[in-house]
Amino acid sequence: MAPFAVGLSFLLAGCSETPTEITAKQLQWTDTATVQMQLSAGELSSVELVQYYLDQIAANNHSGHDIRAIIEVNPDALALARELDEERQRGYVRSPLHGLPVVLKANIATRDKMATTAGATVMKDFITEKDAALVTQLRAAGAIILGKANLSEWANFRGEDSISGWSGLGGQTRNPYVLTHNPCGSSAGSGAAVAADFSLLAIGTETDGSIMCPASVNGVVGVKATRGAVSGYGIIPIASAQDIAGPMTRYVFGAAVLLDAMTTVEAKSRYGELLAEATKRSFTGESVVVVRAYDDQFSGVKTMTDNLVRTLKSKGVKVIEVNEWNLPEELYASEFEVLLYEFKRDLNSWLAEFGAPATDMQAVIDYNVANADSELALFGQEYFEQAVSIDLDEAAKSYNEALFTSRRLAEAHLDRYLKEQGASAILMPSYGPAWPTPPQEGAGFSFGTSTAAAVSGYPSITLPLGQEGPLPLGLSVVGLPWSEANLFSLAAMLEAELGGFTPPQFLSTVEADLNLTSATTN
Structure with a gap:
C-alpha cells in the first residue's frame, strides 16, 4: 500500500x-462512499484516514480555529486502525463501516481509555467498564472510535439559561461557519466536528432537538430514528421516553451507513432493507406536506422552501403547502413534566449501575455548589434542583398522565398530515440560523421544529439545503414510524438535486444584518 x-x-x-x-x-471533507471505494481499492488505509483526522483535531480543536468540538481523542485509535487494515488485507471486511472513524458524544459509555462524562467536571476522568449497546455494535461492525465530542453539559438539561455547546470539561464549542456563533446543542461537538472536518462520521443523542438543531446550524445531516430503533443502554440519560442516539454526517449516504450499524434487530426487521441501499433508489411517495410557516422570518428559509417545492413538483411529487406549525402549549408542558420525572429516575439509575464518581443527582448538585465559581458562573442547575425534589412514587400518576398526553398531542399533530392526508413525509425548516454565542450581542435563537417528532417518536432527518448569509439552514424530513427507508430515499434525492454539505469558511465574524428580521431571543 x-x-x-x-x-x-x-x-x-x-x-x-x-x-x-x-x-x-484529497481527504478534506470527503464522503463515506468515496472512502469506502478507496479502502477497497487499496488506495487508502484506515491508518492514513485516522491520522488525517487526528492531525485536523490537533491543528484546529484547541488551536487554529479553536472549535473545541472534541473533549479527548482515543489513544488507541491508530492501533485499532492498524488491526482493521490487517483484517482487510486478509480479505475480512466486517461491514461497510469497516475501518471508518466515528466520534461519539461524551455522554455515550465506552469501555476503553476514554472518559464518559457528559461534559461535567464532577465526572472528569471517569472510566467505565461497560460499553453502551450501540458502541458494542459499532466495534463489531469495524468502526474506529476516534474520540469523544463536546456537548452542552448534561445534554443541555442542567439549567434554564444554559449556553448551548458549553461544558465544564470541554469549554465552548464554536460554529465552524461563523466562529462567534453558536453550534446549538446538545450534540454541539458532534455536529461541529463533522462540519470542521475532524471526523468522517459522528454520533449525537437527542431528547428534543439535540441532533436536529446542531446538525442544522452546523450544516450537516442528522438523523433521529423511530423510538426504539437504537438501543439507549449506556447513554447518560435525560429521559428514556425520548432519548435516542443518531448519526451526524456530511452526506445522507454516510448517515444511512452509520445508522445501519446501530439499529436494533427489531428495527432491521421493520425496515426490511439496508438504509444505505434505500438512498440509491427512487423516492416512492406520491405526496408530501411542505411547511411554509417560517418563510416570512428569514429570506434564506423562503428561498430554500421555494427551491424545494419547485424540485418536488418537477419530480412529479404532489406538494401540499401549509402555512402554520403551532403545537399546543399543553404538549410542551406535559413533555417537560415527563423529562423532569424521568431525569431523576433514569440518571440516578445510570450513575449507580455504571459506578460513576457522582453517586446520584444530589451529589452532582452538591459538587456544583461547592465549586460554584467555576461550575455555576455562567448559568445555574435549576433542572437538577427541580428533578431531585420529585417524589417518584407520589408523582407517578401525574407523570403517566403527562406521558400519555404529550404523545397523544404530538402524534395527532403529525397524523393529520401523514395519515389523514396520506402524505409520505412532512418537510419543514429544521431550525433558524445560528445565533451569536453570549456574551456576543445580536439576534438570538429564533425557532425550531423538532418537538412533534421527538415526543411522538416518529423518525426525522435533517439535511443542509439552504443558507442565511454564511450560515447554513437545514430541512427536516419527518415520516411515520419505521418509514426511515423512504425518508432516506427522499433525502438523498433532495441532496442530489439541491446540493448538500458546503464546507465552512471559519469566518471570525459576520455582518450584523443577516436579514434576521423576526428572530427573537430565547
Missing part, C-alpha cells in the same frame, strides 16, 4: 503516470 503522501505526490497528483495516492488535500 502506498504511504500517506502530502508532499511530492500531492504535486504530482494530476499526472496519470504516478501511482494513485491519497493526499491530505
